[in-house]
Amino acid sequence: MARTRHVIAVDVGGTETKAALVTGTPTRVHPVKQQRRPTRRTGDAVVEDVTALVNELRALSDHPIDAIGVVVPGIVDEATGTGVYSTNLGWQNYPFKTNLQTRTNLPTAFGHDVRAGGLAELRQGNARDLTNAVIMPIGTGIAAALVLDGRVCTAPGEIGHVDVGHGDPCDCGQTGCVEARASSAAIARRYTRRANRDVNGAADVARLLTTGDTDAAAVWREAVDALARGILLIAALLGPEAVVLGGGLALAGPLLTDPLGERLDELIVFQRRPELRLAALGDEAGCLGAALLAIDMLEER
Template sequence: MIALQVGAAFIQGCVVGPDGSPHSRERWFTRPERGPDAVLESVLACAASLAERCRPTAAGVALPGVVDDASGRAVHATALGWHGIPVQDWVAEHLDLPVAVGHDGRTGGLAEARAGAGSDCRNFLYISVGDGITAAAIVDGRAVQGDHDGMGGLGGTGDRGGTGEHSGTGELGHIVVRPEDGEPCHCGRHGCLETVASTTAVTRRYARMTGWRGITAREVYHRADAGDPHARVVCLDAADALIGVLATAVRRHSPERVVIAGEPAAAGASRLTALGATLAGRLASPAVPEFRPAHFGDMAGCVGAAFLARDRALENSKATAG
């Protein structure tokens, strides 16, 4: 099985074994400034490159934005310049394989539910913090569906200005958290969570304060833990914004656990402990979910897409046999 996760900064890919473990990991620059057609050509080329390394029976693709899982279309992926792109059909034709397409928040949650940090948990929230911020509420191994999202409607018009094309799609990063003085977001609004708490925002804001360029968000987190005052301001602001949105999801879904993928988890256990303590301060209820790092890390979306692809291949096989 092969899988891709397409993001605004990178396209990640891997070959996924029968046990769900990712192998032959690759990462390519997305470079969306080249235009939507060029990004699609890159996705097709990356998929073909992975397929050459094994004999895949199916392929999975995880996408940001608004995704129609049934048809495999990227309805709106503003960061990629995609609107109404039939990704599933293009990749299937290019590889001559069954292809499954899903939202990267939902596929990441699926991976952690089946073989990761949520496999022993009936009800959990999956959050991925990278160049975008996505989420899914998982109950009994499936994403809660509400307004065709992975968060049961989180991000709708009642949630701090979260309106527009990303509302209710699992795109947690496009909930507005700084409506008065927020920075512009590529979705067209100002003050989205992504402009404060994404890895891109953390490094950009730190560089603006210090003049340091080229360091990663993980390094900014480590500098904050070491006492760097500028890093502490950036990281505390990011955590405050993230927990503000997460508290709404916890109140709505009452999860047993929060599984986090991305730099806040990769920066170390102390970072997750701090997030849990901040969340506890926001909740009136004493029942605070435990925080765990995603087992598959930033590859969770890829692994979950591979699981979707495996399901699709089995469905096709049964239909053919029947």
């Protein structure tokens, strides 16, 4: 029987950093106490804030802390513990693992936020029965954790930055990216520009959609189309059993999955039509996955 571990998990998001005191084994973890704070936009600032969160949670723990797990967005090198590049947060080749271990004096597992969330969904979420799948959280950005032969691939899929042909500019420097139309941030931004009306994120646009707001309907339709075309590319390349949708946009439930499924049916010619599922772990997935990375690291020692 696997030993119960006590770890601190931190999920550095594009807008908010979530941290949790977590207990569990390699197959199931659960948060005991949680903290949140806004994400600051340099590597040094993130290390400073993560260290503060670790210290706060460490002081609240009834058990010695075995390790910490930290996950970040963007391109990462897990082997060296480096944040290679982040479009939304602006760091490049930043040595997160080394700096965090020095500051906290704790063994540190470091990884990609989407891969970690995918790991959590695979072990204790809505992907548990899947062998080949794509787990796609939709928030400030869009990426994907690839599950092949029952394992989460080390490299996340940057599905948010494939060109699906709409021609709009993306913050990454390309045009036509899925993320430029279908991320939660893009939906809110595009609605505000179109309707000349501020909204509090994509959830507000979803709410307006149910009232018959024509601007909300247009922005939503374009977001669904971009997302469907990105999933079509995944279907052609990987043929997954299912795409598991997470992040803030997935909270829209059938408002997202119903039109997305219909658009996929219109676009698919020969590709395997993946089942669309909603993620089970919500915004806890990244933290739970970070905890699993830390526990896996301890088990390998």
